[in-house]
Amino acid sequence: MTTSTVTKSVPFHVPSIGEEAIRAVTEALESGWITTGPKTKCFEESFARFIGVRHALAVSSCTAALHLSLDAAGLSEGDEVLIPTLTFAATGEVVTYLKAKPVLVDVDPVHFNLNVEDARRKITAKTKAVIPVHFGGHPCPMHAIGEFAVANSLTVIEDAAHAIPAKFRGQNIGTLSPLTAFSFYATKTLTTGEGGMVTTNDDALANRVALMRLHGMSRDAWKRYTAEGTWRYDITEAGYKYNLTDPQAALGLVQLARCEEMWRRRVEIAEEYDKALNSLEAYRTPQVAQDVQHAWHLYVVLVERSALRIHRDQVIEELRQRGIGTSVHFIPLHLHPYYQRVWGYRGGEFPVAEDYFDRCISLPIYPGMTNEDVQYVIEALRDISKQFRR
Numbered sequence: 001m002t003t004s005t006v007t008k009s010v011p012f013h014v015p016s017i018g019e020e021a022i023r024a025v026t027e028a029l030e031s032g033w034i035t036t037g038p039k040t041k042c043f044e045e046s047f048a049r050f051i052g053v054r055h056a057l058a059v060s061s062c063t064a065a066l067h068l069s070l071d072a073a074g075l076s077e078g079d080e081v082l083i084p085t086l087t088f089a090a091t092g093e094v095v096t097y098l099k100a101k102p103v104l105v106d107v108d109p110v111h112f113n114l115n116v117e118d119a120r121r122k123i124t125a126k127t128k129a130v131i132p133v134h135f136g137g138h139p140c141p142m143h144a145i146g147e148f149a150v151a152n153s154l155t156v157i158e159d160a161a162h163a164i165p166a167k168f169r170g171q172n173i174g175t176l177s178p179l180t181a182f183s184f185y186a187t188k189t190l191t192t193g194e195g196g197m198v199t200t201n202d203d204a205l206a207n208r209v210a211l212m213r214l215h216g217m218s219r220d221a222w223k224r225y226t227a228e229g230t231w232r233y234d235i236t237e238a239g240y241k242y243n244l245t246d247p248q249a250a251l252g253l254v255q256l257a258r259c260e261e262m263w264r265r266r267v268e269i270a271e272e273y274d275k276a277l278n279s280l281e282a283y284r285t286p287q288v289a290q291d292v293q294h295a296w297h298l299y300v301v302l303v304e305r306s307a308l309r310i311h312r313d314q315v316i317e318e319l320r321q322r323g324i325g326t327s328v329h330f331i332p333l334h335l336h337p338y339y340q341r342v343w344g345y346r347g348g349e350f351p352v353a354e355d356y357f358d359r360c361i362s363l364p365i366y367p368g369m370t371n372e373d374v375q376y377v378i379e380a381l382r383d384i385s386k387q388f389r390r
């Protein structure tokens, strides 16, 4: 198929921004509060209620949320933090912000989450924390990770960038560990364009995050320009500039109200993909554990080499030629030049993540997809599986 014959296109992702969101952001802009203000406060309260957690602290990104969480956990120079190699850059880089060492761990071969057995092998006297990533929105085995953390005196900080709304054994992600970091990046299941949130049930951790996210200034410093606020503040620590703004929070509030509805649509799309693709030998569809609610941020198929004579890269190219956008999540961290040069990692060290990476394709899955879009992607995959059958 040549590009000129493409009649349809299905982008990898389109954010779900409707009239209501546009109106809400416009109102926020018109209100005069264009930085952190009452809307942000309201978004935090709504998010905390939605998750069922004591504290939700809005920040500028999940990267900021992870950084502040590690700071609040008391991480310091020379400490080690266990993270899966199959993750985004942010999970690892934040560890280095505190002059600590990211220690990579392989993933499990079913859900591609942190492999607790491998994590156990990587423990040293310096290990202080573990950052499980709920990969694609499939929750990690938090009971096993919790036990492992207690046994080794580690703080658990969940990277929940993919996990809204997700549950482990009936409990919302964001309530299970001392600290959880969420992302509201453009492509995530709940977006504010850029944004993030830290959730915690611990008052002291919440106070530390609140302090450090805005210059280490005494609490509620954002109120200093309001009637109830005061011009006086104390700088008690050298903090960061990680606050969320009210126009972003206004968008977040609309997204939060639609979170369940948007999730239901992604579930439908995942079910359609499952139904159609399970009958094709060329692709392995995602497995879902019995005791979780999957957020379906990603729908990842693995190319079965035994049934298809072309490589994943060529499948992506075939889809592209049919107007279908896909992505690859992620290139494992240990295969990147930085991790090899600075931390001495090499290809071949994490076989499960590498095999996954060699075969994975993230398909489009977002509420704005029509049934026709979903069928178009399915038909393209069927077509490719026939054309390149081994």
Ligand SMILES: *Cc1c(COP(=O)(O)O)cnc(C)c1O
Pocket (backbone or CB within 6 Å): 060, 061, 062, 063, 064, 087, 088, 090, 091, 133, 159, 161, 162, 182, 183, 184, 185, 195, 196
């Ligand atoms: C997107 C993402 C992040 C970073 O989120 P930002 O809000 O862009 O900082 C962190 N971890 C994972 C796994 C992600 O996919």
